[in-house]
Amino acid sequence: MTYPVVLVNVSRNTNAISFPMGLSVVANALLHHDITPQIIDLIPVMPDQRIDYFLRTMPKEPAIYGFSMMIGNFHLDHAEHYARLIKEHSPDSIVVYGGSLPSSVPELLVENCECDFVIHGEGEVVFPAFVKALREGESFPEGPGIFYKGADGQVVGTKAKRMRRLDHLSRQNYSLFDMDFYSGYFKEVGLSWEIMASRGCKAHCSFCYKFMGDGIGLREVGEVLDEIQYIMENYGITKFYFVDENFMQIKKYFYSFLEEKKNRGLNFTFIASSRIDEIDEERISIAKEHGLTALTTGVESVNQATLNAIDKRIDIEDAERAVKLLRQYGIRPHVNLIIGFEWESEDDYKAMLEFIERNDLRGTVKLSYLTPLPATRLYEDAKSRNKLGKPEFEYVRTLGNLYWELMVNMTNMPDELLKHYYALISDVGKETRALPVTPAYRQNLNDDLVMYKTVAAPSPPPAHAAWSLP
Numbered sequence: 001m002t003y004p005v006v007l008v009n010v011s012r013n014t015n016a017i018s019f020p021m022g023l024s025v026v027a028n029a030l031l032h033h034d035i036t037p038q039i040i041d042l043i044p045v046m047p048d049q050r051i052d053y054f055l056r057t058m059p060k061e062p063a064i065y066g067f068s069m070m071i072g073n074f075h076l077d078h079a080e081h082y083a084r085l086i087k088e089h090s091p092d093s094i095v096v097y098g099g100s101l102p103s104s105v106p107e108l109l110v111e112n113c114e115c116d117f118v119i120h121g122e123g124e125v126v127f128p129a130f131v132k133a134l135r136e137g138e139s140f141p142e143g144p145g146i147f148y149k150g151a152d153g154q155v156v157g158t159k160a161k162r163m164r165r166l167d168h169l170s171r172q173n174y175s176l177f178d179m180d181f182y183s184g185y186f187k188e189v190g191l192s193w194e195i196m197a198s199r200g201c202k203a204h205c206s207f208c209y210k211f212m213g214d215g216i217g218l219r220e221v222g223e224v225l226d227e228i229q230y231i232m233e234n235y236g237i238t239k240f241y242f243v244d245e246n247f248m249q250i251k252k253y254f255y256s257f258l259e260e261k262k263n264r265g266l267n268f269t270f271i272a273s274s275r276i277d278e279i280d281e282e283r284i285s286i287a288k289e290h291g292l293t294a295l296t297t298g299v300e301s302v303n304q305a306t307l308n309a310i311d312k313r314i315d316i317e318d319a320e321r322a323v324k325l326l327r328q329y330g331i332r333p334h335v336n337l338i339i340g341f342e343w344e345s346e347d348d349y350k351a352m353l354e355f356i357e358r359n360d361l362r363g364t365v366k367l368s369y370l371t372p373l374p375a376t377r378l379y380e381d382a383k384s385r386n387k388l389g390k391p392e393f394e395y396v397r398t399l400g401n402l403y404w405e406l407m408v409n410m411t412n413m414p415d416e417l418l419k420h421y422y423a424l425i426s427d428v429g430k431e432t433r434a435l436p437v438t439p440a441y442r443q444n445l446n447d448d449l450v451m452y453k454t455v456a457a458p459s460p461p462p463a464h465a466a467w468s469l470p
């Protein structure tokens with residue numbers, strides 16, 4: 001059966017618009033196999049018209065529908081809603097879930113969701129082969145990365161291995177998406193266009209989901225620069241944000257990227273992320289010279305014992321030195337911090353506030369509540385000690401706004417006290433961004449506009465200190 005392939009981009013409850021990178025890579029890989037997917041992108045459509053638009057646009061015949069999703073912000077619920085519509089209006093269609101959330105809990109989703117299959121891991125090799133097999137008449141294509149419910153009701157599937165070399169299949173496809181919509185948004189709010197050069201990180205922090213297991217995959221430098229050049233020439237964007245976990249980690253690769261950028265005379269600036277232990281004077285001075293304007297780094301906690309306990313493998317003094325170094329070279333530091341480790345006390349949060357002041361980090365901190373996310377050691381530990389507070393699928397499904405809502409309180413402090421410190425630290429540290437004015441963009445923001453404006457001064461802490469650990 002010649003199933004058409006439809007890639008669906010559904011919304012999630014957030015306050016930002018992102019270009020759907022994962023789906024655009026999958027679309028590119030399909031095109032390389034002579035499969036032209038139809039894209040149903042619901043983000044540019046007015047929220048009250050999305051269902052109608054979807055029903056009008058979906059193919060009349062049975063098709064393979066691919067959804068991409070990440071954890072939290074009710075992304076799964078949004079996808080499930082459309083998957084149900086597909087089952088209702090086109091019962092012979094096949095629904096496939098991919099992306100970081102399905103990859104972290106493939107069995108759980110196959111077991112509990114509307115999808116017929118979950119594709120684990122990077123989709124560019126597995127998905128085209130999977131589509132071809134279905135088209136050739138196989139009902140249950142097998143192979144690493146494919147999960148489904150077998151005849152006996154048991155979930156069948158094995159995880160895929162990480163791709164070491166990311167070649168032309170891993171390019172982003174822009175031609176099938178509404179690029180005027182997305183580029184217009186990035187320009188209107190002054191954000192940098194997202195690009196990916198490498199995947200993976202050498203470290204093993206206990207709270208972090210290692211997308212596709214250990215190891216690092218690199219794209220060819222020329223491919224990445226071709227993509228950047230395309231965006232510059234066609235959309236006039238000259239600021240880029242590398243979503244790589246750790247862009248500078250392989251020095252040779254990073255330098256060859258900078259060298260080729262220079263050879264091509266490409267005049268763009270960029271933001272990247274890096275572990276503290278990769279921030280040295282040599283790399284920073286060269287990167288600055290070639291257009292690095294800001295660097296995000298995960299400090300997570302200012303308590304060395306906590307850093308050791310979560311296997312962060314950084315030294316808090318090195319973090320302070322790195323921040324100074326960045327400032328010395330005129331590179332804006334963005335620091336990620338986390339609160340809510342179970343042994344923490346108010347003293348840790350007071351120390352965090354001092355750290356922000358001492359290092360002049362006002363307005364450059366992103367604070368998160370510790371949230372056990374599937375496929376992390378933190379999660380397995382929380383699950384084994386019944387700390388998730390709900391059955392596993394319910395927990396995964398109902399993870400809400402992971403940017404600023406408390407999902408699980410692992411500490412001995414009452415929620416109010418933790419929230420109080422969250423508000424206090426966040427208010428001092430957080431970066432605000434420009435609120436889009438165009439209705440097509442505003443419609444995608446939920447009502448909680450906390451990252452766009454200053455929140456009211458936090459209330460004083462509850463008059464009780466008994467829950468502080470000694």
Ligand code: B12
Pocket residue numbers: 012014016018019020021022023025026065066067068069070071072073074075096097098099100101103104119121122123124127194196199200207208209210211243244245368373374402403
């Ligand atoms: C950029 C990024 C963001 C951007 C989003 C940008 C975007 N365009 O969507 C922003 C800043 C918004 C963001 C936010 C968050 N993120 Co984030 N983010 C990333 C990051 C660094 C890169 C993602 C990316 O674009 N990769 C490149 C593309 C090509 O990869 P991909 O999307 O995964 O797609 C591939 C596969 O997943 C698969 N695939 C994807 N879709 C589909 C669909 C089908 C049908 C198929 C077959 C395959 C498939 O094939 C693709 C090609 O290989 C990843 C880490 C990483 N390196 O992946 C974390 C990551 C995805 N984020 C994560 C988290 C936790 C968050 C937050 C919740 C942060 C928080 N506070 O904890 C928030 C909230 C997210 C939300 N629900 O709204 C986790 C996800 C964990 C999980 N189980 O889902 C990751 C893995 C980081 C981590 N190590 O913990 N994030």
Ligand code: SF4
Pocket residue numbers: 201202203204205208209245246275298
């Ligand atoms: S250093 Fe960052 S990307 Fe690497 S494992 Fe730790 S939290 Fe994840």
